[in-house]
Amino acid sequence: MSTTVRDTALFGVVAILLIGTGIVQGWNSALLILNMGLISAIMALGVNLQWGFAGLFNIGVMGFVALGGLAAVLISTEPVPEAWSAGGLRIIAGLVFGAATVVAAVVAQKNLEGRRKTIVTLVILVGGFFLYRAIFDPGKIAVEAVNPALQGNLGGLNLPILLSWPVGGLLAAGAAWVIGKTALGLRSDYLAIATLGIAEIIIAIMKNEDWLARGVKNVIGLDRPVPYEIDLQNDPTFVERAAGFGLDPVTASNLYTKMGYAILFTIVLLIILWLAQMALKSPWGRMMRAIRDNETAAEAMGKDVTARHLQIFVLGSAVCGVAGAMMTTLDGQLTPASYQPLRFTFLVWVMVIVGGSGNNFGAILGGMLIWWLWVQVEPLGLGLMNIVSAGLEDGSPLKERLIESAAHMRLLTMGLVLLLVLRFSPRGLIPER
């Protein structure tokens, strides 16, 4: 069997799984899984850029995804003029001052020598921190006091939410540049811990800085790039056309909006896939893989390893940021407390490893397949437990325990899948070629 046939067959399996879900559980659920699967595939492409192309061990995916979500809020929500007049400028001034402090410290660090270097850097950092707090805090308090039940934040730019997808990428890229500048020189496991920490910090900031995106009070009711179901149901021409397909208006409107998202997501996925494929095949892609396989040799050939690493780290993180903005758009809300590393970092890693690191199609396959599994493990597990415990008496503690445990099957299954793939097919379902 040629490799093309095999790869197509694997994607066929995913299609069959989705169609099967549609037939058994309804097309609404199938489209839900498809949409998140597409987003997961994009995240997997981003991680594949970093790990598959360049061998960078980034486990801070969650942070970049969350930054993308933040972009969705900052771009699409309406500005809050009262908050801006209360303390908006103060906050901006505080942030600019904070950034200037860090830059000054870095400059001092680079240009001075010996003990003077340490002292000057410390003075700049400590003094800068207190000045920053003095400028920033009153502004923050003033902004957060503006109508806290509904707003309490600065609001956004009131632009179309689709614009937030590229902006989410830019935001994540900016953060990745700062992180990469400091952490990329480190060894692989140190980089891992560093990115893990950064992701936690980004989430902590999003949870606590209410002036930014309301923190744990969440932002709900974001704009949508597709029409609302209720508008469709009230539209006579839509109802008529739905009736033509033999569908009632409610089902038809649900399917219509979800299809709209699916089409948008597919377009983004195809664009990113095309770019990633071109990058992989270009001299740049070959150089990346050469660096990954032997840094010393690549360096001896005159390649700037650190700069290339920074480049691909920024690019991969930007892709994750785009996916994050898309996900928040799909959800219609930003809930910082829902970002969990197991779900947004380690699960994406499972997707990349299972799909096949170093192969873009593998990453997409992994994303779609693992997301399907992640959603379906619970109902499958419950079915399994019902069969296992069928012989037991109703209400027996063992039976209840077994059925209850089905809810915890997800993580166990993901771990087993990862371990089995690593053991028996370490290059993944669609290996690098």
Add this chain to the structure above:
Amino acid sequence: MDFLNAIVALANFVIVPGLAYGAQLAIGALGVTLIYGILRFSNFAHGDTMAFGTAITIIVTTAFVGMGLSFGPLPTALLALPVGIAVTILLVLAIDWGVYKFYRQQKASPVILVIVSMGVMFVMNGIVRFVIGVRDIRFADGERFIVTARGFREATGLDEGLAIKTTQALTVVVAVIVVALLFWFLNKTRTGKSMRAFSDNEDLALLSGINPDWVVKVTWMIVAALATTAGVLYGLDKSFKAFTYFQLLLPIFAAAIVGGLGNPIGAIAGGFVIAFSEVTITYAWKKVLTYLLPESLEPDGLVQLLSTDYKFAVSFAILIIVLLFKPTGLFKGQSV
């Protein structure tokens, strides 16, 4: 008098909690550092190993309490701890045999082992949820306090109270015993010496006839015991929740790296460095400063450098600073 009050307030809110937390991190970091030194990879499943050991200990504790066993003023969990350790040892040995052994024989690169440990992390997290669920569980019984704030105030006549929880004192005492035992083992026994030799230079150790399988087995046993102890102490002091243990991974790794990965003394020092920085930077200093400064200089705000939600940022910042300026850690660690 004001000066004494300031000292007591500082002890109550910074030194005592910092010592207890530092001891918990230190024992956790010792496990990470031993795995790194001997098996040569960063074990991401360590937090979940701690959670598993604690979960088993909680189940056994509940059974003991049901049977009417108690440990007097001390928490019953201490009686259950050996059982928890034994079960955890069995689990990690099984995982090593079923998972890690293959990659060791393949001489897989450390980063592959890290990814494998991610898989193990998922599995163990799942097992913990199976075993005990996701609830928040408090399992400390016995006396709650050794010194109560009120008793201290009455005995000394100071305005500030000092409270020392039994679990805090217990943590420090157990940590001292554990560390003493570990260092005695590593420095005085034959197996301990072969472990250190293996960590320093694997090839030379193999040439000298050291049995690598035995060294690896003993390492896992020690690591399981350390992880369970750290987890139980942390759970007694605060409470048990599977997810919190996963989050402990970051400060524990920070402690191990700051101290120098692979260096046991470094792990202990790193644990306290991380713990005290977290506590001091997120503590509101208003009270202490009010006692110390003349009235005209008294602070208006809380004088809290960062809100407690940013404690991750503190361990992380220290980690980055140490890595940038002293990449092998405060005490010389290994680097691959």
